[in-house]
Amino acid sequence: MIELKHITKIFTSGKTQVKAVRDVSLEIRDGEIYGIIGFSGAGKSTLVRCINLLERPTQGTVEVDGEDLTGLTNAQLRRARKKIGMIFQHFNLLPSRTVFENIAYPLKGEKGSGAERAKRVRELLELVDLKDKENAYPSQLSGGQKQRVAIARALANHPSVLLCDEATSALDPQTAHAILQLLKRLNRQLGITIVLITHQMEAVKEICDRVAVMETGRVAEEGDVFSVFAEPKEEITREFIRSGSSLYRIQERLEGEVSALALKPGDRLVRLSYRKRSVSEALVSEISRRFYINVNIIFSEIELIQDAPLGGLVAVLSGTEEGIEGAVRYLLEKEVKVEVIEHDAA
């Protein structure tokens, strides 16, 4: 387990001070994928660099598996850091070394013969699906391949934690997806704890179990990914959801063009959002049948987050006043959030 207790980090240069992290306390459990999301400058990188003490916190303690890293001598810290691998946005490979040599680099000075180290490098190459690239140089690799090399290198000493600082931000969406899937596989296969720093909501939704949302050096909100995104409590989280969801953008567009939908008297244009994991029934056909109403779906966006549907739809409900009222009550009972965007009162 990683326990951050009251971490504050202040950068001082001359007379100016920047409080990059302000009194952050977090617990990251063994074997989970923990996301830290925030816009640029929120303090994510500084916080994650405090976990392996690449940045020494101005205040607070960092415990990894019960050991307080802030209290260690330099030699002890070097040993403790072997338990914590790290990858970066721009891969940080050694350009004049081959893939094999890059991965072997952290094994230098470790126990074991050259043959044993070579065996370990080949195991790692296989783990990240790069067996045929051991003699290539970084400049001969794609971004995704470079990140695979960086992951293999970070895993060389069997760490129990992998810190990922914007690891997919420099990659195209397809390659980013492949790297995220690789991280998820390594998490399941090796049981390694992963801390993923990102400004991309998609990355968090795709693989994280829990998430912390950071704003101006603080954690604004924290929890399991489904709950945080289904029922955000803070405005900053809502901003992230809006930035990554067409469901909200479509509403903005529709508001300007409601007349084009030709709502009839009594019709309601609504947005339905799933808020609880339990929604699995065919709700649309159910309300249509029970309350004798028509549900004309204009747009829907539903994705599986942690195996539960998250998202919703924008639709026009037409029928009698009682029918529509009944349907709305029924949806609310099922914990579906109902927002009326337009009501063309009869």
Ligand SMILES: Nc1ncnc2c1ncn2[C@@H]1O[C@H](COP(=O)(O)OP(=O)(O)OP(=O)(O)O)[C@@H](O)[C@H]1O
């Ligand atoms: N070494 C440093 N010296 C001075 N200020 C710094 C230093 N590193 C970071 N900062 C400042 O601390 C704040 C937080 O930066 P940080 O890089 O942690 O944020 P971030 O959320 O990771 O953003 P980004 O995604 O843009 O890297 C920013 O205002 C930044 O300018």
